[in-house]
Amino acid sequence: MNWVDTILQGVLLGGLYALFAAGLSLVFGIMRLVNLAHGDLIVFAAFLILVLVSTLGVNPFLAAAIAAPLMFAIGWLVQFILLNRTLGKDILPPLLVTFGLSIVIQNGLMEGFSADSRRVSAGALETASIPLAGLNIGLMPLLTFASAILVILVLNRLIYSTSIGRAFRATSDDPVTAGLMGIRPERIFAMATGIAMVVVTIAALYLGTRANFDPSAGPSRLIYAFEAVIIGGLGSLWGTLAGGIILGVAQTFGAAINPEWQILAGHIAFLLVLVCKPRGLFPRAID
Amino acid sequence: MTSGFETMMAEDGSQTPWRTEIGTRLSTGFAGVALLVLAGLAFAPFVVSRGVLQDLFFILTMLALAQSWNLLAGYAGLISVGQQLFVGCGAYALFGLVTLLGMDPILAVLLAGVVAALLAVPTAFFVFRLHGPYFAIGSWVIAEVGRLVLAQWKMLGGGTGTSLPREAARDMAGIALLKDWFGMKAALAADALTFWLALIMVAVTIGFVYRLLKSKQGLGLAAVRDNETAARALGVDARRMKVTVYLATAFLTGIVGALIYLQKGRISPDAAFSLTDWTAYVLFIVVIGGIGTIEGPIVGVILFFFLQNALASYGSWYLLLLGALAIATMLFAPRGLWGLVSERTGIELFPVRRVLKGRPLAQTAKGGPNG
Numbered sequence: 286m287n288w289v290d291t292i293l294q295g296v297l298l299g300g301l302y303a304l305f306a307a308g309l310s311l312v313f314g315i316m317r318l319v320n321l322a323h324g325d326l327i328v329f330a331a332f333l334i335l336v337l338v339s340t341l342g343v344n345p346f347l348a349a350a351i352a353a354p355l356m357f358a359i360g361w362l363v364q365f366i367l368l369n370r371t372l373g374k375d376i377l378p379p380l381l382v383t384f385g386l387s388i389v390i391q392n393g394l395m396e397g398f399s400a401d402s403r404r405v406s407a408g409a410l411e412t413a414s415i416p417l418a419g420l421n422i423g424l425m426p427l428l429t430f431a432s433a434i435l436v437i438l439v440l441n442r443l444i445y446s447t448s449i450g451r452a453f454r455a456t457s458d459d460p461v462t463a464g465l466m467g468i469r470p471e472r473i474f475a476m477a478t479g480i481a482m483v484v485v486t487i488a489a490l491y492l493g494t495r496a497n498f499d500p501s502a503g504p505s506r507l508i509y510a511f512e513a514v515i516i517g518g519l520g521s522l523w524g525t526l527a528g529g530i531i532l533g534v535a536q537t538f539g540a541a542i543n544p545e546w547q548i549l550a551g552h553i554a555f556l557l558v559l560v561c562k563p564r565g566l567f568p569r570a571i572d
Numbered sequence: 573m574t575s576g577f578e579t580m581m582a583e584d585g586s587q588t589p590w591r592t593e594i595g596t597r598l599s600t601g602f603a604g605v606a607l608l609v610l611a612g613l614a615f616a617p618f619v620v621s622r623g624v625l626q627d628l629f630f631i632l633t634m635l636a637l638a639q640s641w642n643l644l645a646g647y648a649g650l651i652s653v654g655q656q657l658f659v660g661c662g663a664y665a666l667f668g669l670v671t672l673l674g675m676d677p678i679l680a681v682l683l684a685g686v687v688a689a690l691l692a693v694p695t696a697f698f699v700f701r702l703h704g705p706y707f708a709i710g711s712w713v714i715a716e717v718g719r720l721v722l723a724q725w726k727m728l729g730g731g732t733g734t735s736l737p738r739e740a741a742r743d744m745a746g747i748a749l750l751k752d753w754f755g756m757k758a759a760l761a762a763d764a765l766t767f768w769l770a771l772i773m774v775a776v777t778i779g780f781v782y783r784l785l786k787s788k789q790g791l792g793l794a795a796v797r798d799n800e801t802a803a804r805a806l807g808v809d810a811r812r813m814k815v816t817v818y819l820a821t822a823f824l825t826g827i828v829g830a831l832i833y834l835q836k837g838r839i840s841p842d843a844a845f846s847l848t849d850w851t852a853y854v855l856f857i858v859v860i861g862g863i864g865t866i867e868g869p870i871v872g873v874i875l876f877f878f879l880q881n882a883l884a885s886y887g888s889w890y891l892l893l894l895g896a897l898a899i900a901t902m903l904f905a906p907r908g909l910w911g912l913v914s915e916r917t918g919i920e921l922f923p924v925r926r927v928l929k930g931r932p933l934a935q936t937a938k939g940g941p942n943g
Contacts, residue, residue, distance in 0.1 A: 376704045556698055
């Protein structure tokens, strides 16, 4: 086993998990909503990209660029029409409604696309690699990781240095007072979910081009995203990236020992962090 | 149906004590009907065909799972989407005890509950570090860990699973008696036996939930659910309460899981730890029927059974519809179907509310009974 290579692959895989997690983290940070349909929305976006690629014959990256505004609109509408009604002191309605949504999306996709595994072809890019100090680094994993960093940079900039970000933070702190200042919390929530769906589309692009996916792939993506968020600590996007990396490294190490242990190793790393540091490694929010 | 604690004396010094009462005349009557239904169901194996018996078995096991989940989510506020962990572990405990140790399946079913409850001790340690929505996903992760670990257990078939030895089910305690007394065939006798066990489990689960809710602990549980801070300020040990409910439901769910797989006779990690079968369906049954009531899951499971029979041939559409129905229920009738009935008619078949009884209220008296 080549340790350096394993760690590197794990770190790069962590970028994908951070992309899965960033949208979940954003939505939770602003409206304390845990979207159990998050993974299924990623898979839904991957199917959307697949359809665009096959019907328009465009490059997957262009397809994702077309899909992103569509996903923004879907996210905005789902939040505005459906999820806003469930927000409140009681945590049961949002959990059950998003769980129901997850089942609806999964089975809708199953009906539309059958249970077959699909893949979005990225052409020569899929196999391209860069030689570096005796290792071959895949271009796709590298791009994924770079995108994760870029997404987190942009999200942090959006949250901390724009007026919409100020509205996000104000609504997150106290929706009623924010409402008094002329912010409409329900629109802010819809906007946040829309932005989260753009991140989901980026995640879906890499999910679809790097590996096979099928309609039932959503729940495990949700679990990876959740584990990355909790390992990193709530409220910190850089923490989420670190969480994704730890998860990725744990999984590649597990897989290097025995391919059947890949997923299990990730879960065990998560549980260990939960025991040692229940609030995650880099906590910020107090919840 | 009177819970005996007397709270205060009437004001004018007469000896009629005020007391709180749980129960209505209707619920007392209903208790009789419920016993009759149970007794009637107990005769089912002699009357109905094997197909109907298996359908009834399915309904009863789903009902027992739904009641357990309802206790956990509806009363203790612990929204778990990982109860398949205990179904799967109960089922695997049964298979392990029967195939590897040669234990009698009936005894193994009971022990499976103990195994599930024991397993719940370490998992409680993990999931109780997470709160609210994170508890939900945390419980799911642990169920996944359970599935992945048991898929490594090669003696029980690893990832592909295994079957219960035929002779184990044939030689179960009680089968010989049934064959001798009623001339049942072995297969029917096995179905009858699992059916009765399922019926007992439903009665025990509902009885347990109902007694708990009527007790002082149940009052504490409701207080914790409604306002944890206030309840704790009044001396309710919220955490202990929740852990107790978590362990109890693990025990019940483990037994039901073992029972289901005793009847199926074949197990695989993917089926035994299925999120759809043991959590999604159960959750939809409870939500559509009415969460936080004992009647709700009963209504829900009956509706669920008819929907499944009518729509099962539509495959994914069926689940899609069920999901949409659950969303609509949560949005427009959060207390479920039973909630709609109960709101309009005031009927409570399993009342847990304490009602102040005694003399009619003396409106003129200064202060009044509430002081």
